[in-house]
Amino acid sequence: MNVHEPERRLVTLSDVARAAGVGESTVSRVLRNQGSFSKRTQDRVAEAVARLGYVPNRLAGMLAGSGSTAGAKLVGIIIPSLTNIVFPDLLRGANAALDRDGFQSVIGVSDYDPAREEALIGALLSWRPAGLIVTGLEHTAGARARLRASGIRIVEMIDTDGDGLDIVVGFSNRGVGCDSARHLLARGYRRIGYVGHDIALDLRAAKRLAGFRETLREAGHPLAETEIAPGPSSAAAGRAALGRLLARRPDLDAVYFSNDDMALGGYFHCLAEGVAVPGRLALFGFNALDIAAAMPQPLTTIRTPRLEIGAVAVERLAADGPAETVDLGYELIAGATA
Amino acid sequence: MNVHEPERRLVTLSDVARAAGVGESTVSRVLRNQGSFSKRTQDRVAEAVARLGYVPNRLAGMLAGSGSTAGAKLVGIIIPSLTNIVFPDLLRGANAALDRDGFQSVIGVSDYDPAREEALIGALLSWRPAGLIVTGLEHTAGARARLRASGIRIVEMIDTDGDGLDIVVGFSNRGVGCDSARHLLARGYRRIGYVGHDIALDLRAAKRLAGFRETLREAGHPLAETEIAPGPSSAAAGRAALGRLLARRPDLDAVYFSNDDMALGGYFHCLAEGVAVPGRLALFGFNALDIAAAMPQPLTTIRTPRLEIGAVAVERLAADGPAETVDLGYELIAGATA
DNA sequence: AATCAGATTGGCAGCGCTGCCAAACCCTGT
DNA sequence: ACAGGGTTTGGCAGCGCTGCCAATCTGATT
Structure with a gap:
């Protein structure tokens, strides 16, 4: 802009050295x-810096x-989305x-797209981070190769159902599905449906559903019906999808949702x-969002250790222990809806 | 670990050059x-790289x-929180x-702490970004000085009620408060209360409240009562706070909430x-969360251009126009609760 | 065959900071 | 006064890449 501007060079360390003598x-x-x-x-340097x-x-x-x-005090983190509060x-x-470790x-956001994840891995590696934290165990072959070739610490978080590259921190989504099913069965529900969102996008939800379905089948009360909303999960999607599900199967006595957002919509x-909950229909969610606990009838759901997962992921990156899987578990919150 | 490891140096550009001849x-x-x-x-290089x-x-x-x-294709972004979906x-x-601009x-998260924000500004500046995007117009004197001294483009987002350092992208929170009040008045509500969260943390909410309060006063129906929940906003806080408010002032006919999370709790x-909405009590929120639209009665609220603000902030950073304030406005969503 | 503009290419000096190592000091004890 | 061991300090070679500039090559033109 201003041609006469003396092209102000930023202050460098050697300027400070000179100034401090x-x-x-x-x-x-x-x-x-x-x-x-x-x-x-020290004082002279501090003075010059200031x-x-x-x-x-x-x-x-x-x-x-x-x-x-x-080495670098830097880690790259890749999450699939910012929309679902789980990832923030x-x-x-x-x-x-x-912060604690300096x-x-x-951060990279993959939008649930494996190809984009692979690209992001390349982008983040070019920062030469000390480690990389990615979401889930499923990656493209190229992504896996890059991660392995990087030679740095890798943490895959959230999902423990499968083989990890290095460190894995999370819980069993399959187990969540199984336990959810057991809870509903134990409460006497028999005609159970499922309302989910686009599963191609969310492999973890698919694993929960698989566990859920299998447990029901083994108990002799197979999943009666499913309804998948297109696109990502949301209360609106859950509300609409439950409507469609009940229109087809008005006889259901319980519905398992892919997560609390969907369940909230169902509620x-x-x-x-005017569908009585849980008298006429029981609802079961996943994630234990704060909001689910504030409902007139607290939602029955599963609390996942989200903050802990993030924290432990970083800890393990910093420490240099062996490759291993850390299962942080989850907790069933028996609310009033199932 | 392995002493014999050949200290694998990472591949550098000059390795590629040699390999490609x-x-x-x-x-x-x-x-x-x-x-x-x-x-x-090009082909030879591509082959060597691969x-x-x-x-x-x-x-x-x-x-x-x-x-x-x-120059650097890098921008720093500072937001106060990841908990409130607004910031993600x-x-x-x-x-x-x-992504579009390469x-x-x-990202830095200040936890609504001005001192932490100042520290983050220093940390982000040390990456030598092409620009910095911060939240709100209020900063410590030190932060302001650093931003000015940095010589890079600064965008302050969300709030346009005040003077910016360089570029400002957002909307008038004060205006939101005023329009919210006008809406309630126009619908005939007269005994109006306010439920908010810790305002010291959220200056924007304070500005909305100020506009709201002033408009009511000017109309001759001053704000009847306020209830401030300690801590950040949440549905649980909103639910509890509305309970306390109504216990003190059962005569209120409408309540303005600091945001949709709180309003949802109130609902x-x-x-x-068993409080009839809006017959017995009207509810008014702020932010137009997706979830608020999925409620049995859609929440009356104000839609803010969150995605646009982020996008325009980046655009203005990249372009090198003059310092200016970009008001992206907002939209009142007349739902069924007020 | 000589000439010339334009397309391609390689060499090398930094960018600002840290690691390494030798130099300069500072105290003791003798 | 002088050696011996620690404490402070400064110089300088990179880290891996890009910008600049000169060198080389290409093809068309005369």
Whole structure:
């Protein structure tokens, strides 16, 4: 814009060194509080930093520091979506642990698209992170290859039903489905339906459904009917889908939802249509959203350790233990709807 | 771990150059698809990249590229929270635009703490981003100084009620409060209360309340009573707070909530206690969450252009227009609760 | 065959910081 | 006054990549 602008170069570490009358490495040591230096030097450096408004350049720092022990204090995180509150929760858990350990994070959102995930993996690896946290166990062959070739720590979170590349932190989605089914059976429900969202997008939901279905079948009361809403989960989708399901099968006495969003929508349908819950129809969700607990009748659902998963994922990345699967479990919340 | 491990150095650009039998700068040009090179060279480079599994080092790239025109394709984003779906939505909008323009983002979460925001600004600036997107207009003096000194583009999003540092993208929260009040007045409600969450944390909510309160006062029907739930907004907090409010003032005929989460909780309270909505009590929210539209009676609320705000924020960062305020407006959704 | 503009290409100096190592100091004890 | 062991310090070579510029090559033109 202004041709005469003196092309203000940003303040660099060597500017600080000059201003403080010390060497560059001394400034570097003081700023990282590493190695030894006198109090006097420290004060002079601090003064110069403040006076010049110096902001360290992490890019340069990480570049220079790489290759050696110190390494990058950076982790990449890939989640499939920001819309479902579950994933921001994972980030929240991870963030807390990240801050504690002085790490930074770079985040990628795959929109449930495996190809996009693969691309994101490449993008994040190019930051040379100390580790990568991805969601789920299913990845394209290319993604798997890249992760393996990267040579860094990998954490796959949320799902423990399958083989992981390195560290896996989560719980058994299959188990969730089984336990959900057992609960409904134990309460005496027999004509049970399922309302889900597009399962191609959400492999974990598919695993829950598989466990649920199998448990019902083994008990001799096979899943009576399913209704899949197109697109991602939402209360609106759940409400509409339950409507369609009941239109086809008015005899159902319980419905299992792919998650609480859908279940909440189902509950709204029941309220709107005067379907007594759980007398006439029982509802069962998944995730234990805060909002589900505030309903007039608290939703019966499964609490998943979302924050813990994020936190443990980061911990394991930082530590350098062996490859392993950490099952954080889940908890059935017996609400008033089933 | 393994002492004998050949200290596998990662593949670098010069390895690729050697493998492809071309110069480093040629590889660089091909990879960035910039400058000119022959088809044959391109193929050879592509082959070498694939064979060696080369992953470019962005750190080095950005370091080298800085100082010149090209500059960093990186923006920093600071939001106060991940819990409230509003902020992930902003990220979502920003992400879409970011991808389109080939930018990467680094995200910071301030937990509504101004001091933490200031620290995050420092942390993000050290990535030498092309621009920074922050939330709201209120920052500590130190934060403001750092932003100004950074010399990069700054976007403050969501709130247009005040002076911005550079670019401001959002809507008038004060206006939202005013229009909400006018709507309730127009519908004939006179004994109006307010249910909010900790306002020290959420300056935007405070501005809405101020506009709401003033409009009511001017109309001669001042706000009858307020109830502030401690902590962040949630359905549970809204439900409990409405309970307390009505216990004190059973005569209220309408309640304005700090947002839809709180309003949803309020609605649940009404359902649970048999308070007729809107006959006995009208409810008015803010944000137009998807879930609010799926309620048996759609919530009357205000739709905010969250995705657009994120997208426009990024666009303005990338373009280099003048400092200005972009008001994206909002829309009153007349539901069935008020 | 010589000439010339334009297309391709390679070499190399940094970008700002950290790691390594030698140099300079600072105290003791003798 | 001098050696010996720790504490501070500064110099400088990279980290891997891009920008700049000169060198080389290409094909068409004269």
